[in-house]
Amino acid sequence: MNTNSFQLRHIGPNPSEQEQLLSAIGVSSLEQLIDETIPDDIRLTAPLQLDAPMSEYEYLNHIEAVSKKNKVFRSYIGLGYHEAIIPSVIKRNILENPGWYTAYTPYQAEIAQGRLEALLNYQTMICDLTGMELANASLLDESTAAAEAMALLYDVRERPQKKAGVNKFFVSEEILPQTLSVLQTRAIPIGVELIVGNHEEFDFSDEFYGAIVQYPGKHGQVYDYTGFVGKANANGIKVAVAADILSLVKLKAPAEFGADVVVGTTQRFGIPLGYGGPHAGYFATKEAYKRSIPGRIIGVTKDRDGGRALRMALQTREQHIKREKATSNICTAQVLLAVMAGMYAVFHGKNGMQFIADSVHTSTTTLANALTDLGFEQTNSHYFDTITVKTEAAALRTVAEANEINFNYIDNNTISISINETVGLKEINAIVHTFTTAFNLPTTEVDTFVKTDVIPDLAKRNTSFLDNEVFNSYQSETEMMRYIKRLERKDLALNHSMISLGSCTMKLNAASEMLPLSLANWGNIHPFVPLDQAQGYQEVLKKLEEQLNVITGFAGTSLQPNSGAQGEFAGLMTIRAYHHSNGDYHRNICLIPASAHGTNPASAVMAGMKVIVTKTADNGNIDVEDLRAKAIEHKDNLAALMVTYPSTHGVYESAIKEITQIIHDNGGQVYMDGANMNAQVGLTNPATIGADVCHLNLHKTFAIPHGGGGPGVGPICVAPQLVPFLPSNPVVIPTGGNQAITAISAAPWGSALACLISYGYITMLGAQGVTDSTRLAILNANYIKERLHGHYETLYSGEMGRAAHEMIIDCRDFKENGIEVVDIAKRLMDYGFHAPTVSFPVAGTMMIEPTESENKAELDRFCDSMISIRKEIAFAKKEDPNNVLKNAPHTMAMVTNDEWDFPYSRQEAAFPLEFVSDTKFWPSVRRVDEAFGDRNLICSCNPIEDYMEA
Structure with a gap:
């Protein structure tokens, strides 16, 4: 056995097991x-x-060596990206924890309550900081979130605007350049005409349906948009605001000045720069637009016993259900990053967030004063974390890069400097030193922070935020660690059992693939640094493009x-x-x-x-x-x-x-x-x-x-x-x-x-390894098909009766026994499994995909569970829904309750097969009430009592 072979570790069935699988299939x-x-x-x-x-050892040495080709400078470029401090308790217990990173989208809410709670925290944080009524559970980045805002406002145009074909969308010239580019990409095909200009000179004509502004502006200027938004709304024009999330701790919440949508990124809430991502974009709006909001929303509902439960609300908005009627193709969120950003706010709490925002602003004003004292003109009259300085950019750049510092070079005579939470007096003095060196000025030392607040009174925040208990309970690492673990225990992920989702390929995420993500040389690179500072990234990304070209047979990626x-x-x-x-x-x-x-x-x-x-x-x-x-x-x-x-x-x-x-x-x-x-x-x-x-x-x-x-x-x-x-x-x-x-x-x-x-x-x-992975995915799928034959019918097969890497089993006939496919999904939880894909692409079916990473023992546990459930179906009667399937899943509280009013034993309910007792996973709530959650849409951390009585 070649212990250096990664293929040996990635592929589940060993050669002996492969022979057994082939024999069972009959080849x-x-x-x-x-x-x-x-x-x-x-x-x-x-x-x-x-x-x-x-080998894994060779690869880890290789990837670390390549990482050193990246030059990790102090980047004050801004433009929506800022170096952030990842709290170690979050890094170790979430980012590096397969209990969090290997879970699937929480369609099966009963075994995803931990992740759903973390996302509800995230939504609450976004609603609190923006002041909006409703937030989704994240989008892909700030720019695509802005494009979704443009599309939403187009979708909810007032009736006269729709009738008149009003299609102009105003974009402030203060918008981030990458956001403008994405807006251009998304606008033209759907018939939206972008007009870019100065928001202070906008004419508010009836040709416009919407507008978007940047808050603060792309180079740091803080504008009071109250008058702009008021005038726009008075003319039937709805306004989106792209807002820096940390600035909202100190700046007036966009909802206060009448915003209809607020978007941005939560990257600076403890997420690595990572040369551009992944980062969780946020999207918040009014409840009136809940049917048009893109992405996923986590909502509060109740379970069968009336207890509080969470779920994805308004799931019929999911695009695989709405199909061609969908207003957006967004079905991917950035859940792991949203969880981390939400936990950043949980860990720091309200007081901690205020301290961080105050520190960033104080560092910025201190730097501005120091540069002004040296004779440089700082042109932003009001700012939060970014100053704009008039200077000879080329001369400064040479010295700055020699001192491993990046600024944002706007033009030949202007730069901007964006300060982040990692900046203290040492970093401020390094920046000042760059200026004094570049222009032969006397050396100066900044030894104290300047406590000057340059945010205008009209733009200052005067509303409370993060008052909920969850943001004020876990400031010690002990409590935070335990809170994260409590939530993790409520989630079934790949570290517990196979997740056999057809079309979703829940394969092994190997530790050696994941470890480099924690290296600073990969994490701390701003996406807009000069290419010569990102040669490690360039080498890996170009090589990956070549690998994908080879695999697909195509010419470019x-x-x-x-x-x-x-x-x-x-x-x-x-x-x-x-x-x-x-x-x-x-x-x-x-x-x-x-x-x-x-x-x-x-x-x-x-x-x-x-x-x-x-x-x-x-x-x-x-x-x-x-x-x-x-x-x-x-x-x-x-x-x-x-x-x-x-x-x-x-x-x-x-x-x-x-x-x-x-x-x-x-x-x-x-x-x-x-x-x-x-x-x-x-x-x-x-x-x-x-x-x-x-x-x-x-x-x-x-x-x-x-x-x-x-x-x-x-x-x-x-x-x-x-x-x-x-x-x-x-x-x-x-x-x-x-x-x-x-x-x-x-x-x-x-x-x-x-x-x-x-x-x-x-x-x-x-x-050989990637090819064998394909072969084994096909082998595992056909083994499951063979083992389930006679218990479940495979809906479609190839011309010689074979499945590809997945297959659809038909569960529609079980309706004669009163059993729906969702009942099978919920019952699988009692066996310790996440359900396969339910009712897609055919209603009343399950699509199963085991991947190559599962060995014969796990495949057999899954098949034994499905066969056991099939026997349970046979005993079910349509006229008597009090059966083990309709009551699934069974929680610990239910099974250990003094009362037991069911026509089957507690063991049948909770331990239906012998293997289950060794690896028992307990769903934390009973079956959730989907309809109740949609009728009573609560998407932030309000106590259940607020709406149970309603």
């Missing part, structure tokens, strides 16, 4: 199974051209999209740009099979395309003749086909090359959804099947952890004709292709820190 070899599963005409004939795999949904949008926007470059502005028809992921039609609509749905045949495959007919019908305007491969039904459709050829013959491009890429790597690829662009879910196939619903990374890989259109960034130039579209997300390389994980995954596995 003589793994190659026979693959031959019976994947069509011959799309099989790769040569191994992937990847470097030889590294952009790592900028910071979620799968963003990748979909980016892919379609490159197709759109390609057609426009050929003069084909009329090509706007997007064909989407009925079986596609729900984010697909939403992405197409966002990209300005018209969705035409094609039929699904009886066997679950794409109806080729219907697709052909619609492609021919729309050939003059055909832009794209969106297809998932293998299909969402878990089948390698043999007609895929015919399908892609039909699209090409009729002038379209083929977008492949990469959600199921774990069934392709090393065996086939998107280029071979005839696609032109694909997005890859790095949080699925390439081992980035789901983190409870985010971070995700969704890069796009493209064929040669689309390479010129890969997205750009307005600050770091050049980024993207030579005819690049504007930005997709805020940072040039998206969530660069998380990309280290996928780089490690591929680098340690190598060509």
Whole structure:
């Protein structure tokens, strides 16, 4: 046994177990199974051209050595990114803890109460600081949150505006440059016209439906927007405010001056810079817009016993349900980062947050006074943490960079300096020294802080915040550690058992892939530093792009999209740009099979395309003749086909090359959804099947952890004709292709820190390892299919009866016994398992995907549980719902209660199979009341008594 082999550690079944799995399936070899599963005409004939795999020890030494190629300067660039102090108790117990980073999106609320509470804390923090009534559980970054605000305000335009086709959106010239670029990307396809200008000169005409301003401005000036917002609202114009979250501790809450939406980033609340991400963007608005707010909202409800419980509120807004009616394709949050940011506020509490904000402001005023005393002009009349200084920028830059300091160089004669919580007198004196050295001025020493508040009275905060008990109880590390652990114990994650979610690929997030994220040389790099300071990042990101090019068969990659949904949008926007470059502005028809992921039609609509749905045949495959007919019908305007491969039904459709050829013959491009890429790597690829662009879910196939619903990374890989259109960034130039579209997300390389994980995954596995991972994913799925045969019917199979890496089991007939698929999902909790994907893509079914990382023993525990549940279903009666499935899940409080009024034993309820007693996971609440939570929407930390009586 080669103990240096990472493949040995990543792949669950050992060689002996693999033989047992193959025997159970009825094939003589793994190659026979693959031959019976994947069509011959799309099989790769040569191994992937990847470097030889590294051992974990070699990789950790390698990645640390590469990290030293990054130059970690003190960066005072600002522009939405600030160095932050990560409290060690949060770093060790959340960021580095698989109990937090390997959990899935909390659709199954009863086994996610800890994460839901942490997110409710986050929402409460955002509502408190912004003053708004409602906040979601995070978005991807500040810039994309601003784009969502623009889209929401467009969606909720007043009736006369809609009738008149009012489509102008005012953008203050104070907006962050990366936000303006993302707004431009998102505005044009949906028909919004951006007007950029000075908010103090805005005319408030009836041509506008909305506006967005930056608070404070991009170079630090604090404006009092009261008059602006008041006048806008009086003219029917709704206003979004992009606000620095820490500044709101001292500045007037945007709700106080009439904002309709407030957006921003929570990065400076204890999240590493990470060369741009992942960071949790925030989005807060009025309750009146709750049906239009993008992303996820955590709400308070009650469980079956009437106890307080949390859940994702208004889940029908989720885009895989709304499909083409969705107003946004956002389904990924940044949960892990939102949890950390919320915990930052919990740990510091109200008084601690005030201390940090005061310290930042005091350091800024102290620096401003020192530079003014040296004769430099500081032009911001009011500021929180950023000053603008008139100086000879080139001369200063030479000395500053020699002293490992970065400023924001606005033009030849102007710079800005943004101060953060890590700055004290030592750092202030280093900045002052840079100025005195650059301009041969007398040396001066700042020895005391200047206690001057330069925030105008009209802009000062005068409302309370963070008064809830949770923000005033855990300021000692002992209590904080225990609080985090209490919440962790309420969540079922991969460190407990297999999470067999079809289409979500909950695979091992190996420790050696995760460890580099804690290294300062990776964490403390601002995304807008000069490229020569980020050579470690550049080396890794370029190598990852090359690896993904090899794996997909494509010519170019952009790592900028910071979620799968963003990748979909980016892919379609490159197709759109390609057609426009050929003069084909009329090509706007997007064909989407009925079986596609729900984010697909939403992405197409966002990209300005018209969705035409094609039929699904009886066997679950794409109806080729219907697709052909619609492609021919729309050939003059055909832009794209969106297809998932293998299909969402878990089948390698043999007609895929015919399908892609039909699209090409009729002038379209083929977008492949990469959600199921774990069934392709090393065996086939998107280029071979005839696609032109694909997005890859790095949080699925390439081992980035789901983190409870985010971070995700969704890069796009493209064929040669689309390479010129890969997205750009307005600050770091050049980024993207030579005819690049504007930005997709805020940072040039998206969530660069998380990309280290996928780089490690591929680098340690190598060509054989990533290919064997695909083979074993297919093997494990077919083993489950075989073991469940006779108990559950597989809805769709390939032409030789095989599944891909996932399969759908049909649970619809159990309605005769009064059992719904959701009952099976809840009962699985009693066995210690998270349910597979429920009722997607077919209502009343379950989609199971085991991944390659689970060994035979875990597969058998899951199958034994499913078979046991099938026997329980057989005893259930529709007329008598008092059974073990309808009452699931069973909590400890319920099982240990003195009263037991159920027609089955406590052991049957809580310990239905022998293995359960060794690893028992107790759901912390009984089945939640979904409808009650939507009727009584509470999305912040209010006590349950506030609404139970209502």
